[in-house]
Amino acid sequence: MKVLVPVKRVIDANVKPRVKADGSGVDLANIKMAMNPFDEIAVEEAIRQKEAGKVSEIVVVSIGVQQAQETLRTALAMGADRAILVKTDETVEPLDVAKILKGVADAEQPGLIILGKQAIDDDSNQTGQMLAALLGWAQGTFASKLEIGEGQAKVTREVDGGLQVVDVKLPAIVTTDLRLNEPRYASLPNIMKAKKKPLDEKAPADFGVEVKARLKVLKTEEPAGRKAGIKVGSVAELVDKLKNEAGVL
Template sequence: MKVLVPVKRVVDFNVKVRVKSDGSGVDIANVKMSMNPFDEIAVEEAVRLREAGVATEVIVVSAGVTQCQETLRTALAIGADRAILVETGDELQPLAVAKILKALIDKEQPQLVILGKQAIDDDANQTGQMLAALANLPQATFASKVTVADGKVQVTREIDGGLETLSLTLPAVITTDLRLNEPRYVTLPNIMKAKKKPLENIKPVDLGVDTTPRLKTLKIAEPAQRAAGVKVPDVATLVTKLKTEAKVL
């Protein structure tokens, strides 16, 4: 069974992002970049499936600038077998990424696609669902447990009311939640091995995909500062303020 895992290069989750002075976007100049944490979970799950003998090959793919090769090499160091970079300097919105992945599904014919549920830069949570729709594949989002057997994948997913278990016929699309697994620490020997693993470089035009943006960002701004709290001397004063000022009672 072949597993395809898309990964995205994002600003490291430990970095406090800064909005550009003109409000056109986030400043990523000289900022540490890393693999999207949810995608790292997806890579780990795919590698575990291969180690368990369920999957035979794990392919990681990224779309974006040349530096995305670093993210792919990290995925290869975790244990993926080979990588594909769809290189482009264009802004890639979720629909464009989903179309790129659909073209790669047609080319590679994976039995399972595992994506992070969302990227921590835009928090769109759209690509997996769009991909399933474009490829006409069954999907299970927010997976906290994945079991593959007998041509089906059983997915336990986290919903507002608790847990839901779905059984999907392969091929299928899954998006990962935080509690699915804990990604392994990447060791130096594996980093060195990753440098020798194959990494294919292609362009969106090679896949026949139009990446023209459909949405326009008008402005990006930091959230407003929270007002300072007020200390009250007693419960009676608190109740009065809740009634007259906050108007919640």
């Protein structure tokens, strides 16, 4: 079975983002970029399923600027088999991402699509659900465990009340949560090999998609700094401050 894994290039999770001076967005100049952490988990899960004999081929796809090929090569170094870059310099919103991924899925015919539940830059948490609707496939979201069987998959998903187990018929969409696995580090030999692997480059128009912005960012600003805490001498003083100063009681 072939598995398709979409991956996104985002600001490294360990880097503090900077807002542009004019407040028009986040400054990406000279900022370290990396694969979206939830997508790393998706790639790792696909590799583990391949090692277990459930998957025959892993195809990773990224939508974005030319530099996104670095993210794809990271996935190849981890253990993916092929990579597709859908190149565009435009800001791609979740609906257009889902439409492009539908085109990729129609061309590749995977039995399963595993993707991160959300990206850490926009936190939209929409692409997986939109893609499932466009394809008409079953979906298992927020997966903390994935078991692939014959013609179906069992997804353990995290919900407010605990864990829920759902059986989904393949082909299906699975979105990954943090506790699904711990992504591996790519070895140096695999990183060197990945640099030589060819990438299949496409454009959104190849899948009949015209990228267009539906949302407009009015202003971007950093959150206000937290005020320093204070020590109180007694419970009565604490209650008084919570009631009269903070207004939470």
